[in-house]
Amino acid sequence: MKELLLLSGLGILSLVAEIINARKLIYPLVIIGLFVNIGLCVGDLGTNETVYGMLKLDNSALAFTILSSLIALIWFIVAKNYFSDETNISDHFSLVLFSLVGVFLLASYTHLSMLFLGVEILSIPVYILAGSDKRNVYSNEAAFKYFLLGAFASGFLLLGIVFIYGGVGSFYIAQIAATSMLPYGLSEPLLIAGFLLILFALAFKMSAVPFHFWAPDVYTGAPTSITAYMSTLVKIGAVAGFYRLFVGVIAVYHNYNFFESYTTILLIIALLTIIIGNVIAATQTNIKRLLAYSSIGHAGFILLGISMIRPIVFYTVWYYLLAYCIANILAFWVLIIVEKQTQSENISAFNGLAKRNPILAGTMSVGLLSMAGIPPLGGFFAKYFVLLDVIGRGYMLIAVVVILISLIGVYYYFKIIIAMFAKEPAESSTLSVGSFTKLIMILVSVFLLIIGLMPDYFLNYFF
Amino acid sequence: MKEVIIGIPIQWYIFLSIALFCIGVLGVLFRRNAIIIFMCVELMLNAVNLLMVAFSRYIGDTGGQVFVFFVMVVAAAEVAVGLAILMMVYRNIKSSDIDKLNKLKW
Numbered sequence: 001m002k003e004l005l006l007l008s009g010l011g012i013l014s015l016v017a018e019i020i021n022a023r024k025l026i027y028p029l030v031i032i033g034l035f036v037n038i039g040l041c042v043g044d045l046g047t048n049e050t051v052y053g054m055l056k057l058d059n060s061a062l063a064f065t066i067l068s069s070l071i072a073l074i075w076f077i078v079a080k081n082y083f084s085d086e087t088n089i090s091d092h093f094s095l096v097l098f099s100l101v102g103v104f105l106l107a108s109y110t111h112l113s114m115l116f117l118g119v120e121i122l123s124i125p126v127y128i129l130a131g132s133d134k135r136n137v138y139s140n141e142a143a144f145k146y147f148l149l150g151a152f153a154s155g156f157l158l159l160g161i162v163f164i165y166g167g168v169g170s171f172y173i174a175q176i177a178a179t180s181m182l183p184y185g186l187s188e189p190l191l192i193a194g195f196l197l198i199l200f201a202l203a204f205k206m207s208a209v210p211f212h213f214w215a216p217d218v219y220t221g222a223p224t225s226i227t228a229y230m231s232t233l234v235k236i237g238a239v240a241g242f243y244r245l246f247v248g249v250i251a252v253y254h255n256y257n258f259f260e261s262y263t264t265i266l267l268i269i270a271l272l273t274i275i276i277g278n279v280i281a282a283t284q285t286n287i288k289r290l291l292a293y294s295s296i297g298h299a300g301f302i303l304l305g306i307s308m309i310r311p312i313v314f315y316t317v318w319y320y321l322l323a324y325c326i327a328n329i330l331a332f333w334v335l336i337i338v339e340k341q342t343q344s345e346n347i348s349a350f351n352g353l354a355k356r357n358p359i360l361a362g363t364m365s366v367g368l369l370s371m372a373g374i375p376p377l378g379g380f381f382a383k384y385f386v387l388l389d390v391i392g393r394g395y396m397l398i399a400v401v402v403i404l405i406s407l408i409g410v411y412y413y414f415k416i417i418i419a420m421f422a423k424e425p426a427e428s429s430t431l432s433v434g435s436f437t438k439l440i441m442i443l444v445s446v447f448l449l450i451i452g453l454m455p456d457y458f459l460n461y462f463f
Numbered sequence: 464m465k466e467v468i469i470g471i472p473i474q475w476y477i478f479l480s481i482a483l484f485c486i487g488v489l490g491v492l493f494r495r496n497a498i499i500i501f502m503c504v505e506l507m508l509n510a511v512n513l514l515m516v517a518f519s520r521y522i523g524d525t526g527g528q529v530f531v532f533f534v535m536v537v538a539a540a541e542v543a544v545g546l547a548i549l550m551m552v553y554r555n556i557k558s559s560d561i562d563k564l565n566k567l568k569w
Contacts, residue, residue, distance in 0.1 A: 155507035166518040217567040
């Protein structure tokens, strides 16, 4: 409850700050607020507080909230220029904070109305943020596409929820899990339709194949800072929401006939997502589009992790999200700086970056290597844990296919790294960044290394 | 009259709602005017609202009827944002035809 009040309070405060002429205060206040939020979550670990029966702050909910606050914290530092360029910054702050409230609801709901509200509170601010570059036709188109398809998908989510309600007679996850096994009139067909519709709607939100068509367009059209936000925090929200439903209902009764085939459907979606995301990413030359397709591929890995969940093992998803989000936000950080300077989103804009600014090139490399899954960075162990689960369940063939596909990933990430280190720069001037930015970049890169070297420390803390 | 309404079996409500929902889906897929598409999205949400109330009455649980208010509020917020985005698009391309929005391709 405290976390919810804090995040919404910060959002309202930054709206009001414009009126009371305290604009300069917003940025530090938000940063402090997010730190306090992480502190509150750590303090609440193990308490299992329930909020009016609608939310339950168990350890997995708090772990996802800590993750989202941490990534938001890094994002606010990354996107500092985005805010200083705008005239009405307080609206943007409050929109970002409100969508964080959505992530919190998705991470902790026990009642399906909170799932719906969480998805909407997460998405509606992001529709606006995607179009925040008002005079740019690309940004307009991105916002419009995202809005239209998002609203369409939330219709399906709602239909899924109402079907489950009709089949089970309750919105509570625990009650759905308990009654979904009992014979209940017309319940079973409704239940099947309901769960499938929710899967499709949330797969849309986390841009899984075959619901991924919006992602590359929207990611390319939106301002780059917002793309960084969408490819990390929106994904955390959608994954957390689906994870909670899966762990609460489907993993509990995984032997039940329908839930078994449901897991198979999820597995197929995950595999298709990994294959299509990585293969198309290899053909891209626009770096925002490349990162968009790579984020689709990572969504596939996360779904693969979810589909392997049994009630006992479920830290893989959280750890994968942690490693992916930090690596992704590092890559976007460098992209924002380079893009601002060269006005180009092509890979050629990165030519010879190592000569122009070694720290930027190093940070980008750390991020990309982690996403490619090179040890000892976090991304390697994230992939390793997922594959360990896959092999442990006896899907040897799937593991081999996934490893082969990841090699394509290594190819296109190295394309950028080679451009940075081996090619000659188009202009020889150095690309300077502030010392504070450098410091934070190095800190975040080291953090990515630390979570790779000592994954069990982080996992034992939450799970 | 009351007996007639109570006597309608739940299946009819399900069929009606799904028919309305499908009309909404087809509208979103095949119409080209952005305003009409917004209306079709609204139709989808309202079909769900109808089904929610029907189930709520059938099961004898008021939760569904309360949910409908949430859905209405969210739908209103969504339309407010959507129309604002549409206005922004209209200022730039002077049209509400979604086929004109084709700049982003791979």
